[in-house]
Amino acid sequence: MNFSERFAIINSGLAILGRFSRSQPRFFLIMIGGAWGVLYEMLHPSAWRRTVLIEFRRNLRQLVGSGFFSVVVVAFITGLGLVSQAVYWLGFAGMSQMTGSLLSSVLLREIAPILVGVILLGRSGMLMLTEMGNLTTGGRLKTLSGMGIDPFLAFVVPRTIATTVSGITLGTLFSVIALAMGYVACWMKGIVTVSIWSFIFEVINSMQLVDYVGIPLKFLLSGASVGLCCCLSGMDVTSEDNLTTFLPRGFSRGIMSILVINVLVDIVLGSF
Structure with a gap:
């Protein structure tokens, strides 16, 4: 094997390694750019046109x-399950005074978001993922861009903000109902x-004090990450993708984004 053949093998190996290294953080960087774009657009009144509203x-x-x-x-x-069992076993162990701290740290701060x-x-x-994926593969997003309509402003921005508002709304509802049902089960x-x-x-x-900031922030960011991740995953599909390929990929990205958001909030607020 001469020098040129060895160089070609090494070059192809480095190309494969580089392609793999670029593909891993690619969507993460797209998410960061998309989040900045949503934040930038939502603060400009001119972006809130009638179609966006x-x-x-x-x-x-x-x-x-x-x-x-x-x-x-x-x-x-x-x-019925977590709250009532936590109250029961803490009382059984003689540590009923830890009930409030356990529920606030486990249920409200970690499980609920x-x-x-x-x-x-x-x-x-x-x-959202299915709709955006079908619009992308069908070429409709390119058609809208050709008509002067920005797909990011028309679809991604309002949907991300809607999921953000829904996250804090449903999160508050979840926390209140879970605590109330746990109390009712224990009282009965x-x-x-x-x-x-x-x-x-x-x-x-x-x-x-950090819980009053961290818990609502987790609800907000979890909702925002779901909307942004699903919309961008739908816009990221190619002509070779179909429902059996981009749906599992989008779902795994959404789960990963929720977990990453909760871990990052814990790390950032835990340093204070």
Whole structure:
């Protein structure tokens, strides 16, 4: 094997390695750029045209309406399972004074944002992904661009803002229902004897200052990441993709974005 053949093999190996290295952070960089674009556009009144407002209101109704029943059911099950069991076993172990801190740190800060994000992803995010993917593969986004309509402003911005608002709305609803159902289950079993207001006050009183910022921030960012990730994943498909390829890819990206957001918020706020 001469020098030129060895060089060709090494060159092809480096090309494969470089292609793999570029493909891994590619969508992550697209998400960062998309997030900055949404933030930039939403702060400019000129971006809120009638078509953008109509798209925002339509998606907000669909997100809250379709996710309401799912959030209520999941919160009901979580309250009966997690909250009541936590109260029971802490009381059984003689550590009932830790009930508030456990529920605030585990349920409200860690579990609720992830569950609400997954509900938004499954109930509405996949619909956004499918619609954007079909528009991309059908060439309609290019047609809109040729007509002078920016697809990013017309679709991505209103849908991302709608999922952000839905995240904090459904997250608050989930937290209240889960705590209330946990209290009802414990009260019916005679585990707790205090009023529900005292129970909720104990949970709120055990929260730290960063929790009042971190918990709403997680709900907001989880919703925003779902909308942005699904829209950009739909716009990122190629002519070779179909439903069996870009749907699993978009779902895995959405799950990963929710988990990354929650971990980053914990790391950033944990440093204070």
